[in-house]
Amino acid sequence: MRADSNIVRSLVWLILILPAFSLAQSGLTEYGMSGIPQASVQNPAFRPHASLIIGLPAMSSVSAGVYNTAFSFDDIFVPKPGDDSLHLDLTRPISSKTDINYFSENVAIDLLMLGFKINNTFLTMGVRNRLTSRVYYTNDLMKFVWQGNADYVDQQLNLTGSGVYQEHLNDYYLGLSFPVTYGIDMGVRVNFLQGLSNLETQTPQLALLTRTNQQLGYELIAQTDFQVHTSGLTGLLTDSSSFSPVDYFLAFNNIGFSLDVGIDARLGDQFAVQASVIDFGKIYWYGSPRTYSSSADEVSFTGVEYDFTTDNENTPSEVYLDSLSSLLHVNENRNIYATTLRTKLFVNGQYFTLNRKNSFNLLFAGRFLEESFEYALSFGYTFAPSEKFAIKLNYSYLKYAPLNVGLGFYFNFKPFQIYFTTDNLAAAIKPTGQKYMGFHFGINILIPSSYHNDIPTQKQIGNTIVEP
Template sequence: MKAMKKLLLTTALLVFAIQFSYSQAYFSYFQLRELVPQTQSLQPAFIPKGTFTFGLPTAGFLAQSDFKLRDLISKQSGDVNFEVNFDVMLAASAEINTISTDVTANLFHVGYKTKNGAYSLFANARASIDLRYGKDLMEFLANGNSNRIGAEINLSDTRIFANTYHEIGIGHAHKFLEDRLTVGARVKMITGLFHASTAEGASGTLYTNEIDNSWRVSLQNATINTAGLDLLMNSDDYESNATSSYAMSNQNKTVAFDLGAKFKVLDWLTVEAAMNDIGTINWKEQVRNYNTADTTVTISGIQLRGLENSSDSFKDSIQNKFRSNETQKEFSTSLPMKTYLAASLFLTSRDKFTVIAFNNHVFKEIDPSFAVAYNHTVNKFTFGVLGSYRGPQNEVNLGLNLATDIGPMQLYLATDNMLISNKPEQYSKMDFRFGLNLMFGYKKWSSKSDAVDLDSL
């Protein structure tokens, strides 16, 4: 139970101190997919312009929230200290809220272009935390059960999915139909490192009797599956090199796929689709399952007057009503698949408009976000602006991106919300991707653009 308490505490800190959202779109970064090799992670149907590409180690992160910073923390008039105010957060909550973190480090990327396609070799380290919860949970945190006497508090919408893993793989993209169709695929060997998730169908409710104020608590499938966390939380129980050995190689392996396609409908119109992270991790090593048996119990309270350790007595009284245990059973989880749909209109060989839709399937829901983007190329610079709409949060953001080709060196950066630098407390999203590539042999493959100038038609 000690490890379980640490797990719950760590989860709470991550959720309420970081507060990131689930719409991990990377729209501005996606818009560089014709230029930057690392965008293969979003669109596998990528063929570079240079013969040989070497990507230096880079990193990217995305931070979004259902709460703006001013909703998350506040301070009383005349007070210099900030605090988390659950009443303010309750007012900002939707009926269903989904939040997450997403961090990706590209360890290396090597690409080689052929006459009709391209090959790539890559390695990444990735981490994400996704949380889904209903407004009832925030109501309980803000007011306890005081506003639900004679009614039920439903916590069944609460789910968590945290994943850390590294991947190494190969990719190939090939052109068909006289170069009008490009199809790409990536095969990845994934090694799972750290994981925590609630079991499928986990649910819980709390009913307060209006006559005697007793609680009726019901739990079903109340299991939290973890892997690797005991190694982190109880490192003193293991050999000094246990963590590094586990991180380098373990039995939590699987094969996953990324698929993508682009089709040139007309000389000035291209449509495309991509499905990323298709696969399932089988968690076999360093597995811990924290289980509470399906039960419905009534808690009427206990007599605390005269007891020296009243808080401990109350805690023991609650714990004794539930049958909990810890097991080490293997389990499997699907990777949080992500999909993109896009249509690009080339006004000239240097000007492109794109409409993009994105959906994260971590909780098997369809609630997409959208973006409209414009990119322009001048000399060795390509830059763009982008407006995005996050469906789940009904929020509009303004982004930008930039990619350069200065000799063999390429520098790129992208963000979906450039306004956060002005008044960060008014926004709930922050993301940034940047990197440096070495690209050789561009002139060998450069040719006159297939895009046409509509004014000439």
């Protein structure tokens, strides 16, 4: 029973704190800004305006984002009347008409990055550290957390769909961008994935019912059909003192592969269409896999007895968890399992003025989640007066955060480049009032190429001049 309670306690702890270690993924503003080499992350067909690129280790690309579909910080922490202090108030979130919400966080850092041109082909390679976490919660779960079960006697609270998804990996990538025909570039990137850790819950059926009991007063009936997959977290789940960060980052037990493909088609001198599919692949978790599942479809809980005067060995919370775990009867197996990456889709259209200094783009971006498809729309204007500088203003629409004005720019001062993009500029002014925020910045070393135009003329295929 003690082992089961340790597992339950550790799983709850991980679900609560893992998202705090990562800062949804940005990139809507920078899509199409081909003057930034890292724009190829969203579309491997983009070819940088340089013959050689060296990314400063751990500084060439740092991106992070957060997206909460239900509330912002200001929605749940409100001032007390007549006082400047803040207090937690979940009244607004639980009034949401959405049955299931989620809190998504992503961070990606390029540890190493190198790119160079070979004839008309541009090759990129590097190592990217990626952390993704997503916590799903039903509206009924928020009601239970905030209001308890006293107001819901003889009513069933539906928790099905609540859960967590966390994935930490190193991405070793090799990409190629090349011309395939007149006015069309293709890009392909293969990724070897080193899975560091994973935590994923599945709750086919999870519900709570508080009903009256003539003898005991009240009885809590829980439907407990759940399953939790973990890998790379065994030390944290059993004995955190045995966890070794060195062993964690050097473990190559969990492996996977993914593919990124893209196209960049130029329609005359002023129009272009790009499309890409990113993160199509899987990771197989061989390193210390654990799957925890409930052995009972339904349990009944009537409370615990605790004597503060005699029980000195256990705290009330430990007694409570021990009682719950004895009812849940958590099963454990060590079978290998696989997870699918959350594939992303981008479709973009661009219009350029004749002097190439102004451009407009309209972007559709989507991501396949566990049982849904999340999409965003983005419209941007870019002003590039010279090869040394460009700035972009952008508007992005997300379903639960419809108002996002973004900004992006880069400066080239040979041989260095500094760039920065954000999808929601208001987050820099008032971050606590935003449901969505994301940023991306970095420093590169660029060795210029003789070719600098954003889109070649009709007499060019890639970097090759074609006689008319």
